[in-house]
Amino acid sequence: MGSNSNPIGVIDSGVGGLSMVIALDQLLSSEEIVYVADPLHFPYGEKAKNELIHIVSSLVSYLNENLKAKLIITACGTISSNCLEELSALFQVPIIGIIDPASREAVRKTKTGKVVVLATSATVKSSTFQKHIQRIHSSITVKEEAWPEFVEAVEKGLHQTDDWRKWIHTQLIGFQQENFDTIIMGCTHFALISSFFQDIAETTFEIINPAIATAQEVKEYLAKSNLLNPSELSKKRIIVRGNSTNMKKTIQKYTDLQKINIEAFPEKIIENFINKAQRYCTPASTPM
Structure with missing residues (x-):
């Protein structure tokens, strides 16, 4: 073969x-x-x-x-x-x-030059997304957040509750107030439910699915x-x-x-x- x-x-x-x-x-x-x-x-x-x-x-x-x-x-x-x-x-x-492809896509999509990365604690601690994005375009601001409890909720299929929707909506409002316009699903658990995020975000954010x-x-x-x-x-x-x-x-x-x-x-x-x-x-x- x-x-x-x-x-x-x-x-x-x-x-x-x-x-x-x-x-x-x-x-x-x-x-x-x-x-x-x-x-x-x-x-x-x-x-x-x-x-x-x-x-x-x-x-x-x-x-x-x-x-x-x-x-x-x-x-x-x-x-x-x-x-x-x-x-x-x-x-x-x-x-x-998944880091390089997602970073390049985020740099292409952001209009405000401000990108949020949602990921695991280890990914956030490494600052790898920030390093890769700023290597591509040094002026882009990168905010990295660890959501380990939500990763576990997605793994168990328990993320589509009203409480989680409200919590995510609140986080997205905060990102919007800081003028962020692009969100990278820095964990493939989040990528799996990128449409779930897009529904909540509506047209406010570009949602980057690293899998695609x-x-x-x-x-x-x-x-x-x-x-x-x-x-x-x-x-x-x-x-x-x-x-x-x-x-x-x-x-x-x-x-x-x-x-x-x-x-x-x-x-x-x-x-x-x-x-x-x-x-x-x-x-x-x-x-x-």
Whole structure:
């Protein structure tokens, strides 16, 4: 099998990465996509960097060595902002994060030059979005906010309550009063419900879905590298490490995802990759 027929791998801690699966399916319908979700270690955003590299290295090893992925997307703001450089140095397979594509899209869309990033605690602490955006355009003001409780609500499908709607509406009013006009869903859990944000924001804000921006750049990369799959048949797989209850509930809300069977993560196989990952990483120390 040629490398252009090999799958695209997607990694995230929970349901948020489904936003990337949906975006890839819309732009690259002929590609095989394998999404490895890791609720066993959810949430990634509250973990120490070394621990996170250790966890994710085993998943990248599995996709790279066992499934022969031609490209891996870290569909997670935390991984993309904290571990991408280290992971790229450890593996030869191309690894793409969500930070650069979302940052470029935000710079294109903002009119006031003021951008909000909603993300996990680890992503906000890293200031990666701010660094990338200001590298593109130094005069843009970036406000980064961590909403860890809301990430958990989205993971459990509990975000569409009146209380959460009111709370978000209040936050958006505050952003508007400060003249911000563009919001990046800096966590793919938020990207998955970007239409929910858009409904509340109405026309006041540009909502940047990093999954869509990243999928577009993946398509351009594959075309430039002659790695597009020529087949008209596509296959989508969801492999869950840990409890799949939230994943099963979430995919029922998306017609295009309902036909995908959820597979259990092959723990016996992964033991080999965990051992390899242990050689890559040092023990976790102080939490981020």
